[in-house]
Amino acid sequence: MxxxxxxxxxxxxxxxxxxxxxxxxxxxxxxxxxxxxxxxxxxxxxxxxxxxxxxxxxxxxxxxxxxxxxxxxxxxxxxxxxxxxxxxxxxxxxxxxxxxxxxxxxxxxxxxxxxxxxxxxxxxxxxxxxxxxxxxxxxxxxxxxxxxxxxxxxxxxxxxxxxxxxxxxxxxxxxxxxxxxxxxxxxxxxxxxxxxxxxxGGTDTDGDGIYDKDDACPDVAGLEAFNGCPDTDGDGIEDSKDDCPNEAGLAELNGCPDTDGDGVADKDDNCPTVAGLKALAGCPDADGDGIADGDDKCPNEAGPAANNGCPWPDTDGDGVLDKDDNCPEVKGTVANNGCPEVSEEVQKQLNEYAKTILFDTGKSTIKKQSAEVLGDIIKILNEYPNSKFTVEGHTDSVGSEKLNQRLSDSRANSVKEYLVNNGIDAFRLSALGYGESKPIDSNKTRKGRANNRRVEINLAKN
The missing domain is CATH 2.40.160.20 (Porin)
Structure with a gap:
């Protein structure tokens, strides 16, 4: 034993x-x-x-x-x-x-x-x-x-x-x-x-005073408050939950700093030193037009993005913005999309000039002495660049109706051609002959027939 x-x-x-x-x-x-x-x-x-x-x-x-x-x-x-x-x-x-x-x-x-x-x-x-x-x-x-x-x-x-x-x-x-x-x-x-x-006793691999069995991060020294996990930047947010673990930041921004205090973390802020808007990635918008000042060519005047943040101009001052103005350099009316409207007085003046256009007898050839009056007509047409006109030819009742129709067509086209050759857009003009069908005076007197042989330039109806 x-x-x-x-x-x-x-x-x-x-x-x-x-x-x-x-x-x-x-x-x-x-x-x-x-x-x-x-x-x-x-x-x-x-x-x-x-x-x-x-x-x-x-x-x-x-x-x-x-x-x-x-x-x-x-x-x-x-x-x-x-x-x-x-x-x-x-x-x-x-x-x-x-x-x-x-x-x-x-x-x-x-x-x-x-x-x-x-x-x-x-x-x-x-x-x-x-x-x-x-x-x-x-x-x-x-x-x-x-x-x-x-x-x-x-x-x-x-x-x-x-x-x-x-x-x-x-x-x-x-x-x-x-x-x-x-x-x-x-x-x-x-x-x-x-x-x-x-x-x-017990094992403390990382030496942070928290035993491995209780340490959520046993291989990295950390804090007791975070079960042994680190807070590298000391902002009170453990690194695993900190989007910016090496920079002290705010809890509401998951540990990231916000230098300008605009509520946008510096890492997401395109303008980190200037307070701005979240919708513009932290950049300011002084005029409130939704365009960041850095991209706004007119940062102190509200304007659309289509015009780089600047307000649309009204070059001719007619109350219609250039973007909507069909005649941006000529003062017009809102009703006519910024273009001037042909008044009755202008229409009357235009036809007073047109009546004096002279042709060779029985022909559509314009006489040279009509150049001055045609110049006056061109000036009026240029004042209304967005308006369209119809050049109308008329004759008296002398001769056959068929010949008169052909002559009125020819003379109307001759005037149109002259105007186009002198700067008027062909798209704005049309030519039409009425022959002897629309007299404005009696064809029984010489004076009446002279009045009926005429050219009219009338505003085209839309």
Whole structure:
């Protein structure tokens, strides 16, 4: 049995060393400092070293050996998946050790035996089963070596305990260990402990003071407020949610700056140093015409985009903008789309001139002395560049009607041709002969017939 206990103790030390040094990114250390109580009171009449020791388990006054000072210290490390490994050292003074063989109701008093224990325990946390962050029951199994007055033996231990956490790092630990001895000279017994536990340590890859298991950005140093994630520009917005992580900005702009304070982030602002409008990508529009000042040729006068932000001109001042004015350089009327209207007086004057156009007798050839009056007609027509006119030819009743019709057509076309050759747009003129069908005087007198032989230039009706 002695060799078995030594082997078990050596195995526990090797197991403890290998597990304590095992690496895990979320390992946690726990240290417990407290007092312990040793109880070897047996049940039944098995004698001084009886192992039936569950009777009067809570008889503290008669059976528990308690050293009223720091008497137990343990260090453990979280291994993962609820498991941890710990090593505990304890000491005590034994004055009550079991019962007297002949009288099980009388405690066997001894003379202050020294008690030393070194134990290793693998524990499994039941915190997930109770679903509590405060209460953490656990089970443990392990072994160790216990000395009483320098006589030692190996033990196999079973543990039941409870951690009561006051906060994330500090708590109260209550534990009972059943220690089964492998040698006859050491009585199997209970060892109870109570103490303060402190959790600390863990992996902090980025060195920001936040353990990796709680660090949302374990590889980059960050802030506790952001669960370990960084805020490079210090604007209170973590980099992952910051559209401008290297420039301090505003929360309402997702962390981007707005130099001119117009509500458009600098990165989206075409005019970042001058306050402007969101609709114009942060650029100003002084005249409010919807065209950014930088693109507006008349930034202080509202105007359409079609005219580069400038108001449409009215060159001739007739109240009709050039864009709508069919005669932009000649003053006209709104009713005639900016072009001048031919009045009755002008129409009358035009025909007074036309009546004096002279032709060779019986022909359509215009006599040279009519050049002056034709010049006057051309001046009038040029004053109304948007108006169309009809050149009408008329004859008296002398001769056949057919010849008179042909002559009136020819003379009307002859006048039209003259006007076109002297600058009047052909599109504005039409020629029509009426022969003898529209006399304005009697054909019975020489004067009347002279009046009927005429050319008229009349405004064409739309």
């Amino acid at each position: 002695k060799n078995l206990s030594r082997l078990l103790f050596a195995m526990l030390l090797v197991l403890g060393y290998s597990n304590v040094n095992a690496q895990d990114e979320n390992n946690r250390w726990q240290i417990n400092i407290g007092v312990n109580a040793v109880d070897a009171y047996p049940n039944g009449d098995g004698g001084l070293f009886s192992e039936t020791i569950f009777d009067e388990y809570f008889n503290v006054e008669d059976h528990w050996n308690i050293l009223p000072s720091l008497s137990s210290i343990s260090v453990s490390k979280f291994l993962g998946d609820g498991f941890s490994f710990g090593v505990t050292g304890s000491l005590n003074k034994i004055s009550k050790w079991g019962d007297k063989s002949k009288d099980p109701d009388v405690t066997n008093d001894v003379d202050d035996l020294s008690y030393y224990g070194l134990d290793g325990t693998i524990k499994y946390s039941l915190a997930n089963l109770v679903n509590s962050k405060t209460l953490e029951p656990y089970l443990g199994v392990g072994g160790g070596y216990t000395w009483i007055d320098e006589v030692g033996a190996g033990t196999l231990n079973g543990t039941l305990g409870l951690n009561v956490w006051f906060n994330e790092n500090v708590g109260l630990t209550l534990q009972t260990a059943y220690k089964h001895a492998f040698e006859d000279y050491l009585t199997t017994h209970f060892q109870h402990t109570a103490g303060i536990s402190i959790k600390f």
